[in-house]
Amino acid sequence: MIPLGKIKEIASARGDKNALIYEKRKITWNEFYKDVNEITLNLASKVDYNSEISMCYISPNCIELIYLMSAAATLKIPCTGIDYTQDSSKLEPMLKATGCKILVVSSSYCIENNINIQGLSNQVTIVDIDNNVRNSICYDELACESDKTIDSLQLQHRPFKSISFTSGTSGVPKSVIRNKSFDGRRFSFFTARYGFSSEDRHLLAMPLYHAAGSGWSRLFMQLGATVIVAKPHDTEHMAQLLKSEWISTSAMTPPLLNEVVRHYVDGGYSAKENNLKFVIVGGKHFHPQAKLQAINSLGPVIHEYYGTTETGVNALAEPSDLITNPTSVGRAYDGNNILVIGKDGNVLPAHEVGRIAIASYMNMDSYGNQDSEFVVIGDTKYLITAETGEMDSSGNVYLRNRAQGESALNIYELENEVRHLPGIKDVAMIPSNKNTVHCGFVTNSDFVVDDFELIRNIKYICKKMKVKLEGVGRVDSIPYSPSGKVRNEELKNLVLNQDKNVSDDKSNPEHKNRISLTQYIIAILCLMGTAISWGGMFPIAKNALQSMDAVHISLIRYGAASMILVLMLFMKEGIHSLLPGRSVFKLWLFGSFGFAGFSILAFAGLAYTKAQHGAIIMALMPLISAIMMWTLKKVRPAKFTLISIVFALFGVVLVITKGDMSAFSGGNLLPSLVILSGAFCWVTYTLGASYVEGFSVLRYTALSSILGAFTILIIALITNSLSITHAPSLEQIFSVKWELLYLITFAGVIAVFSWNYGISTLGPINGVLFINLVPITAFAIGMARGETISHSEIVGAAITIAVLLMNNVYTRWSTTKKDKHVPSSFKVQLSKS
Numbered sequence: 001m002i003p004l005g006k007i008k009e010i011a012s013a014r015g016d017k018n019a020l021i022y023e024k025r026k027i028t029w030n031e032f033y034k035d036v037n038e039i040t041l042n043l044a045s046k047v048d049y050n051s052e053i054s055m056c057y058i059s060p061n062c063i064e065l066i067y068l069m070s071a072a073a074t075l076k077i078p079c080t081g082i083d084y085t086q087d088s089s090k091l092e093p094m095l096k097a098t099g100c101k102i103l104v105v106s107s108s109y110c111i112e113n114n115i116n117i118q119g120l121s122n123q124v125t126i127v128d129i130d131n132n133v134r135n136s137i138c139y140d141e142l143a144c145e146s147d148k149t150i151d152s153l154q155l156q157h158r159p160f161k162s163i164s165f166t167s168g169t170s171g172v173p174k175s176v177i178r179n180k181s182f183d184g185r186r187f188s189f190f191t192a193r194y195g196f197s198s199e200d201r202h203l204l205a206m207p208l209y210h211a212a213g214s215g216w217s218r219l220f221m222q223l224g225a226t227v228i229v230a231k232p233h234d235t236e237h238m239a240q241l242l243k244s245e246w247i248s249t250s251a252m253t254p255p256l257l258n259e260v261v262r263h264y265v266d267g268g269y270s271a272k273e274n275n276l277k278f279v280i281v282g283g284k285h286f287h288p289q290a291k292l293q294a295i296n297s298l299g300p301v302i303h304e305y306y307g308t309t310e311t312g313v314n315a316l317a318e319p320s321d322l323i324t325n326p327t328s329v330g331r332a333y334d335g336n337n338i339l340v341i342g343k344d345g346n347v348l349p350a351h352e353v354g355r356i357a358i359a360s361y362m363n364m365d366s367y368g369n370q371d372s373e374f375v376v377i378g379d380t381k382y383l384i385t386a387e388t389g390e391m392d393s394s395g396n397v398y399l400r401n402r403a404q405g406e407s408a409l410n411i412y413e414l415e416n417e418v419r420h421l422p423g424i425k426d427v428a429m430i431p432s433n434k435n436t437v438h439c440g441f442v443t444n445s446d447f448v449v450d451d452f453e454l455i456r457n458i459k460y461i462c463k464k465m466k467v468k469l470e471g472v473g474r475v476d477s478i479p480y481s482p483s484g485k486v487r488n489e490e491l492k493n494l495v496l497n498q499d500k501n502v503s504d505d506k507s508n509p510e511h512k513n514r515i516s517l518t519q520y521i522i523a524i525l526c527l528m529g530t531a532i533s534w535g536g537m538f539p540i541a542k543n544a545l546q547s548m549d550a551v552h553i554s555l556i557r558y559g560a561a562s563m564i565l566v567l568m569l570f571m572k573e574g575i576h577s578l579l580p581g582r583s584v585f586k587l588w589l590f591g592s593f594g595f596a597g598f599s600i601l602a603f604a605g606l607a608y609t610k611a612q613h614g615a616i617i618m619a620l621m622p623l624i625s626a627i628m629m630w631t632l633k634k635v636r637p638a639k640f641t642l643i644s645i646v647f648a649l650f651g652v653v654l655v656i657t658k659g660d661m662s663a664f665s666g667g668n669l670l671p672s673l674v675i676l677s678g679a680f681c682w683v684t685y686t687l688g689a690s691y692v693e694g695f696s697v698l699r700y701t702a703l704s705s706i707l708g709a710f711t712i713l714i715i716a717l718i719t720n721s722l723s724i725t726h727a728p729s730l731e732q733i734f735s736v737k738w739e740l741l742y743l744i745t746f747a748g749v750i751a752v753f754s755w756n757y758g759i760s761t762l763g764p765i766n767g768v769l770f771i772n773l774v775p776i777t778a779f780a781i782g783m784a785r786g787e788t789i790s791h792s793e794i795v796g797a798a799i800t801i802a803v804l805l806m807n808n809v810y811t812r813w814s815t816t817k818k819d820k821h822v823p824s825s826f827k828v829q830l831s832k833s
Helices: 004-014 029-044 063-074 088-098 107-112 139-143 183-194 211-222 235-244 254-266 288-298 319-324 411-419 451-464 488-507 517-544 550-573 581-606 611-618 621-633 639-657 670-691 697-721 730-735 737-762 764-784 791-818
Strands: 018-022 025-028 054-058 079-081 100-105 125-128 162-165 175-178 201-204 226-229 249-252 278-281 302-308 312-317 336-341 354-360 374-377 380-391 397-401 424-433 436-443 468-474 828-830
Touching (some): 018 029, 029 063, 054 088, 063 079, 063 139, 088 100, 088 162, 088 175, 100 107, 125 139, 183 211, 201 211, 235 254, 254 581, 278 288, 288 319, 288 581, 336 380, 411 424, 424 488, 436 488, 468 488, 517 581, 517 737, 550 581, 550 697, 581 670, 581 697, 639 791, 670 697, 730 737, 764 791
Parallel strands (some): 018 226, 054 079, 054 100, 201 249, 278 302
Antiparallel strands (some): 018 025, 162 175, 336 354, 374 380, 380 397, 424 436
């Protein structure tokens, strides 16, 4: 952190301006100078600051820690942060590697997390921020007024030395030593490039022990800017600070940013409601979709960096780069050169995969306890990193995996593919050996999804990319360190060790059925009621179409239904939930497909064909979903499902043609094709929920429906102006009032929420089974009304329904056979292939 001399210089010009803000505490530069002055003098009186000593700290971010770091910088004591979430067994080797003599701790945190401070007190002098540890220097002692002056200190010249640590996510962290500072050059570049100044307000979101946390804060403090310290790990608080404190800059890891963006969007904020101009993100794979989501939510302020603890910040990607080339981590900038090195140490040409090698003024001098890998190209020494990747002819860097050094595995592409599966919120792949991975994934709680289907699709993706999946499972959250790295062993244990827990869970009768009999019955009734109401929708809508056209029926239906849904959203989630934020285009697009496209096309086709034909086509939605998942997300259906699609279509053809193949001529099939197009629109809307992150089911449904209703209104205005349709009179509307009421309520709002409740209670596999009641209901109503239904129509409907049932049974059988002991709370599958 910045020393007292620099603080004094800034205070003389900006004394009454805020230097630090933490919750309700606001520290001016004058106060900052006064407090650091006292702490420096008192600390100097208690330690031999001119001897070869160093300071380490184990504490979450707080104002007191920043004071102590500035005091250490003033006394020229090297100061090293320790990841306070590390396994406690790693702490002693790390302290020994730094030659630590002064250990700053938050005793409250250490006690809460079973870190044995007393065991370390025999080796180091403890400074306790929380004033709890006996035989230590209490922070309050250092903060009291001193009778000495800073000029009385005999500060001797000491060569620069910096010690930092690698993440240690797959072992004991390595100590990284530098004997020269690179702050001056790097700070000058970024300040000039991005126009940083004393007017900036920097959000300290990363832990100070991380180079990004302390480094970027140090840059802005040297400029005299204000640093706002966020509550550690509280991403909701960080999202609020972006707006309330008018934050202009910050540094974050991808997992941290993703959560901040989620809370920011949930709060109803838009990009226009912040003062951000620069957010730099790195330290872990930054998923392309997450990059675009962050830019969409916060504005074009996201910058990605690539670098390592050993080499600094070496590549940059600006917002325009992230938009046009989101899979790259950027290009080398001022003072950095990046090459891709082959196994023989030669430089590889563009697009060939090898180890990433970096030459930079920020490169470390050595590890503290082992040799580093390097190669000399010309007269330049390049450090060889553990990363594998490639470069294009323009110098853009593309990483395959981080800190694994295995070129056969493209971990990041694997993760990108899995993240596109519906319902996936987060995923991490851990290489086990040359071509084997473990996979942990997190699902979105607002998105109903079957774990077995996800696991099957993940296996297919791995097989497609020729990677063996050794273990896969759903976890509550990916275990990240505060610096954004995945804790490999912890995640692997979460995935693999659950196998035993799942087996125990299966043998426990209490866990076999997690819903009550009442809930079970209600869910069945909800699904049956929904399917029957949808089956009745077709003959009832057919009646309405005799008086009104499809466009105006759709407008009245979803205009009213969307208002009801929006009112329900307001009552449940508050007024902020009504703001779509940066997702407005996606909500409009998918809402237009789901409500305008589906309703208008389905009703337009229904006007020229039988209600039973429309119902049997709509029953194909589960199979249509499989086709679209294959097309859009490259998730190939099972062979049995593909065969089912063929036979189901054959059944539908029998229904539509009534067994007479001459019906294919003369445009007789056009109405049925229009209805089929409507079914594809609805499936597109359903899949669209996976592209709109951070929205509850109710919020997605309500906002997309009202935006879809707006599209229907525009279509109505256009078709009316072209005399294709005509606005109905009140007499026409009242003549079909009961039909419209049914379409709005029973087949609209009530059906949607009954369906969602049934699906969430019984699961998708059970819920989809009830879709077969839709055509059965439509045919039953037709027969009751005395309509003529041919034998071919009955046979075709029977074939289609039978195929749908068999595909459902096959899915169940596959789940039982391949995933016998997978509960809903945590599913683990070990690959045998």
